[in-house]
Amino acid sequence: MNVKPLVKIGYQTVFPSNIVIMPIAPILWCRLEYPEHPDGCPNVGKCHYKIFEPTWDEYALVYAKFNFAEYKRLMKVEHPGWTDKQCGCVLYWQSSVKKLLADFIQHKCPYFDTMLGCGSGMMGYDSMESAGINVFATMKNIGIELEVNPQTTIYLVCLLCRNIGDDTFGI
Numbered sequence: 314m315n316v317k318p319l320v321k322i323g324y325q326t327v328f329p330s331n332i333v334i335m336p337i338a339p340i341l342w343c344r345l346e347y348p349e350h351p352d353g354c355p356n357v358g359k360c361h362y363k364i365f366e367p368t369w370d371e372y373a374l375v376y377a378k379f380n381f382a383e384y385k386r387l388m389k390v391e392h393p394g395w396t397d398k399q400c401g402c403v404l405y406w407q408s409s410v411k412k413l414l415a416d417f418i419q420h421k422c423p424y425f426d427t428m429l430g431c432g433s434g435m436m437g438y439d440s441m442e443s444a445g446i447n448v449f450a451t452m453k454n455i456g457i458e459l460e461v462n463p464q465t466t467i468y469l470v471c472l473l474c475r476n477i478g479d480d481t482f483g484i
Contacts, residue, residue, distance in 0.1 A: 314384075314386075314387060314391065314405070314406075316384065316386065316406055316409045316410055316413070317409075317413060319379060319380040319383055319384050320377050320378065320379050320380075320410055320413050320416045321377070322375070322376070322377055322378075322413065322414065323340050323373040323375070323376050323378060324373055324374065324376070324422070325373065325374050325455050326371065326372065326373045326451070327372045327373065327374055327451075327454075327455060328372070329367035329372065330454075331372075331451060331454040331455055332365070332367060332372065332446060332451050332454075332472070333446065333447040333450035333451045334364065334365055334367075334444075334445050334446055334447070335445050335446075335447050335456065336364045337445075338476075339362045339364075339443050339444070339445055340362075342442055343356075343357045344357060347414055350422075362443050362444075362445075363439065363443075363444060364444060364445040365429065365441075365444035365445055369426060369427070369474035369475055369476055370476045370477040371474070371475050371476075371477065372472060372473065372474055373422070373425075373472070373473045374418065374451070374452070374455060374470055374471070374472055375414065375418055375470070375471050375473060376414070376420065376431075376452075376457075376468050376469060376470040376471070377410050377413055377414040377417075377431075377468065377469045377470075378466060378467075379406070379410050379466065379467040379468070379469065380447045380466065381401065381463055381464065381465060381466055381467045382464060382465040382466070384400075384401075384406055385397065385400040385401045388400035388401075388405070397417075397466055402448075407469075410467075411431065411435060411469060414431065414435075414469055414471065415435065418436065418473070419436075419472065422450050422473060424475060425473040425474060425475045426475045426476055427474050428471055428472065428473050428474065429441040429446065429471065429472040429474075430439060430469055430471050431443050431469035431470050432469075434479065435466070435471060436473075441470065441471070441472055444473065447479045448470055449461075451470075451472075452468065452470060467482055
């Protein structure tokens with residue numbers, strides 16, 4: 314299914330004070346239980362953790378807002394025998410949404426020095442969570458409340474960082 318009509322890309326420049334850093338967080342988050350993983354992420358101990366230090370001059374949060382409820386409804390129409398869990402399975406939508414976000418970043422804001430992605434490996438960068446950034450609190454600081462165990466809207470969020478003197482983010 315083409316997810317593009319269900320995705321809106323947004324961005325907002327932020328101050329370092331908007332970014333909530335919790336140095337112990339990567340270890341705690343990675344150990345949280347989730348379906349079929351009672352001990353947390355199977356990659357615990359394999360990932361690189363480097364706690365974020367706000368040493369750049371400018372920051373921007375770039376995010377894909379995905380209409381998850383509508384996606385599941387459309388999947389149910391397409392696959393009437395599927396369960397709600399099957400209709401919402403990340404294997405069917407996540408890579409497409411991440412690609413739309415990555416394309417936006419590459420074409421609309423090419424001028425950044427580094428990035429923390431929405432999940433490990435996004436465009437070759439570490440994730441915001443693995444850098445100790447509390448994405449929920451950071452987004453709340455810019456006026457966006459994220460759902461825990463989202464049912465209606467999912468946000469995939471990246472943090473772009475750059476030094477003054479470079480060109481603008483391009484956004």
